[in-house]
Amino acid sequence: MAKTKSETRERILDVALELFNEQGYDKTSLREIADRLGVTKAALYYHFERKDQILLELHLRLHALSHGMIERLDGLDGPAIVGAWPGIVDELIEQMLANRDLFLLHQRNASAFEQLAGDERHAAENEDLQERFRALLSNESIPLEERVRLAASIGAVFSVMMGAGGMFGDVDAEEVARYARGVVSDLFPVT
Amino acid sequence: MAKTKSETRERILDVALELFNEQGYDKTSLREIADRLGVTKAALYYHFERKDQILLELHLRLHALSHGMIERLDGLDGPAIVGAWPGIVDELIEQMLANRDLFLLHQRNASAFEQLAGDERHAAENEDLQERFRALLSNESIPLEERVRLAASIGAVFSVMMGAGGMFGDVDAEEVARYARGVVSDLFPVT
DNA sequence: GTCTATATTTCGATAGAC
DNA sequence: GTCTATCGAAATATAGAC
Numbered sequence: 001m002a003k004t005k006s007e008t009r010e011r012i013l014d015v016a017l018e019l020f021n022e023q024g025y026d027k028t029s030l031r032e033i034a035d036r037l038g039v040t041k042a043a044l045y046y047h048f049e050r051k052d053q054i055l056l057e058l059h060l061r062l063h064a065l066s067h068g069m070i071e072r073l074d075g076l077d078g079p080a081i082v083g084a085w086p087g088i089v090d091e092l093i094e095q096m097l098a099n100r101d102l103f104l105l106h107q108r109n110a111s112a113f114e115q116l117a118g119d120e121r122h123a124a125e126n127e128d129l130q131e132r133f134r135a136l137l138s139n140e141s142i143p144l145e146e147r148v149r150l151a152a153s154i155g156a157v158f159s160v161m162m163g164a165g166g167m168f169g170d171v172d173a174e175e176v177a178r179y180a181r182g183v184v185s186d187l188f189p190v191t
Numbered sequence: 192m193a194k195t196k197s198e199t200r201e202r203i204l205d206v207a208l209e210l211f212n213e214q215g216y217d218k219t220s221l222r223e224i225a226d227r228l229g230v231t232k233a234a235l236y237y238h239f240e241r242k243d244q245i246l247l248e249l250h251l252r253l254h255a256l257s258h259g260m261i262e263r264l265d266g267l268d269g270p271a272i273v274g275a276w277p278g279i280v281d282e283l284i285e286q287m288l289a290n291r292d293l294f295l296l297h298q299r300n301a302s303a304f305e306q307l308a309g310d311e312r313h314a315a316e317n318e319d320l321q322e323r324f325r326a327l328l329s330n331e332s333i334p335l336e337e338r339v340r341l342a343a344s345i346g347a348v349f350s351v352m353m354g355a356g357g358m359f360g361d362v363d364a365e366e367v368a369r370y371a372r373g374v375v376s377d378l379f380p381v382t
Numbered sequence: 383g384t385c386t387a388t389a390t391t392t393c394g395a396t397a398g399a400c
Numbered sequence: 401g402t403c404t405a406t407c408g409a410a411a412t413a414t415a416g417a418c
Contacts, residue, residue, distance in 0.1 A: 006383095008383085023302070023306070024217075024302030024303060024305075024306065025302070026215070026217030026218070026302075026303075027217070027302070027303075027306060029410080029411060029412085030411075030412070030413090031410095031411080039383090039384070039385090040384070040385060040386080041411095041412090041413090042384070042385065042386080042387095042413090042414085042415095043383070043384050043385075045412090045413065045414080046383060046384070047383090049413095050412080050413080051411095051412070051413090107301070108301040108302050109302060110298070110299040110300075110301075111214070111215030111216070111218070111299045111300055112215060112217075112218075114215075115214070115215065115218060134358060137354060137358050137359050137360075138358065138359060138360040140360060144359065144362060144366065144367070144370065145370050145373070147359055148351050148359070148367060148370035148371060148373075148374065149370075149374060151347075151350050151351045151354050151358070151359075152347035152348075152350060152351050152371065152374045153347070154350055155346040155347045155348070155349055155350020155351065156342075156343035156344070156346045156347040156350070157343075157346070158346055158350070159342050159343060159345055159346020159347070159349070159350075160339050160342045160343050160346065163328060163342050167325060167328050167329065167342070168328050168329060168335065168338055168339070168342075169328075169329040169331060171335060175335065176335070176339060179335065179336050179339040179340075180339060180343065182336070182339075183339065183340060183343045183378060186377050186378060187374060187377060187378075197401095199401085220392080220393060220394085221393075221394070221395090222392095222393080222394095230401095230402065230403090231402070231403060231404080232393095232394085232395090233395090233396085233397095233402070233403065233404080233405095234401070234402050234403075236394090236395070236396080237401060237402070238401090240395095241394080241395080242393095242394065242395090
């Protein structure tokens with residue numbers, strides 16, 4: 001596990017993230033990434049074996065952001081999660097504020113990410129936040145109505161926070177985030 | 192506007208919808224569509240000029256589903272929309288129940304759909320539901336907090352209804368839809 | 383670590399027979 | 401309306417010099 005974080009490797013990932021969000025993963029060629037970076041295509045192959053390794057690495061960046069939430073989930077059994085949910089979603093909102101591009105990538109290239117599944121490293125799957133959410137939604141020790149609200153709150157937060165860049169006009173993202181938290185509160189009232 | 196709905200043309204679209212949802216639009220080749228249909232690639236080109244015309248036609252299917260909602264929106268000015276919102280979202284839920292695959296396609300291949308924008312017929316853009324939603328969210332005659340709730344309800348409904356196929360386990364989609372409506376009610380309480 | 387040059391493959395698209 | 405055959409483009413990926 002000696003992943004050298006060579007400087008240019010990170011720059012490749014940054015540029016790739018930009019282009020993937022502008023044009024989509026599939027429509028972005030390695031030549032375009034290389035050009036914007038000021039190198040040649042072949043240089044990319046020194047840092048990454050294949051194109052999808054770039055996408056995979058960006059996926060790992062997302063993983064890193066979700067460690068906190070994963071740990072919170074680990075400490076709780078099914079029903080107790082519902083009570084802790086607003087706090088977990090709150091952390092999600094914070095991460096979205098700080099790393100909007102990464103979440104956007106994941107959302108708008110969903111099918112590209114799915115076909116990463118066959119990959120080797122990707123197999124360590126129970127530290128994947130999305131998989132954990134999936135498991136939660138089929139956990140029958142939680143009433144279906146509550147599970148629907150879990151899913152709804154995630155969808156609501158994604159929709160609001162991903163739209164926060166321009167979709168609402170020229171508004172403060174923090175203010176949008178505040179209202180987003182209000183929505184979650186309404187979905188999980190303190191009884 | 193004499194679009195002959197030849198039988199096989201529709202079958203092509205059905206098969207394409209299947210494969211696009213399984214593998215993603217970009218990763219699906221015309222050969223795969225032809226194979227599953229039992230014809231050759233060239234046969235597809237009798238019915239469609241280019242590959243993206245197939246995606247475009249599927250987009251038009253979505254448009255057809257949204258006529259009712261579009262008309263509802265047309266009759267209302269900014270602030271009045273908020274009151275009518277639960278009813279509009281209700282219609283959206285109904286359409287999602289009946290045409291889950293189409294909505295799923297649109298959601299998971301968002302970037303592919305965006306690059307359809309350059310196309311000719313696609314230019315008639317104010318009958319596009321998504322564009323209407325966008326316009327709504329930047330309409331400053333509606334308070335930001337309300338606009339956030341508009342966005343949140345759409346996201347919540349998508350998340351819940353798209354997950355309804357298996358994600359909650361083996362449950363009745365109608366039951367999930369009922370709970371989804373409950374979520375929307377909580378977001379837009381009758382004052 | 384980055385380059386030039388090239389190999390390899392896949393896919394979208396076309397021509398023309400039936 | 402569907403077929404066989406093929407073209408041409410573009411993209412991924414590799415070889416080997418510097």
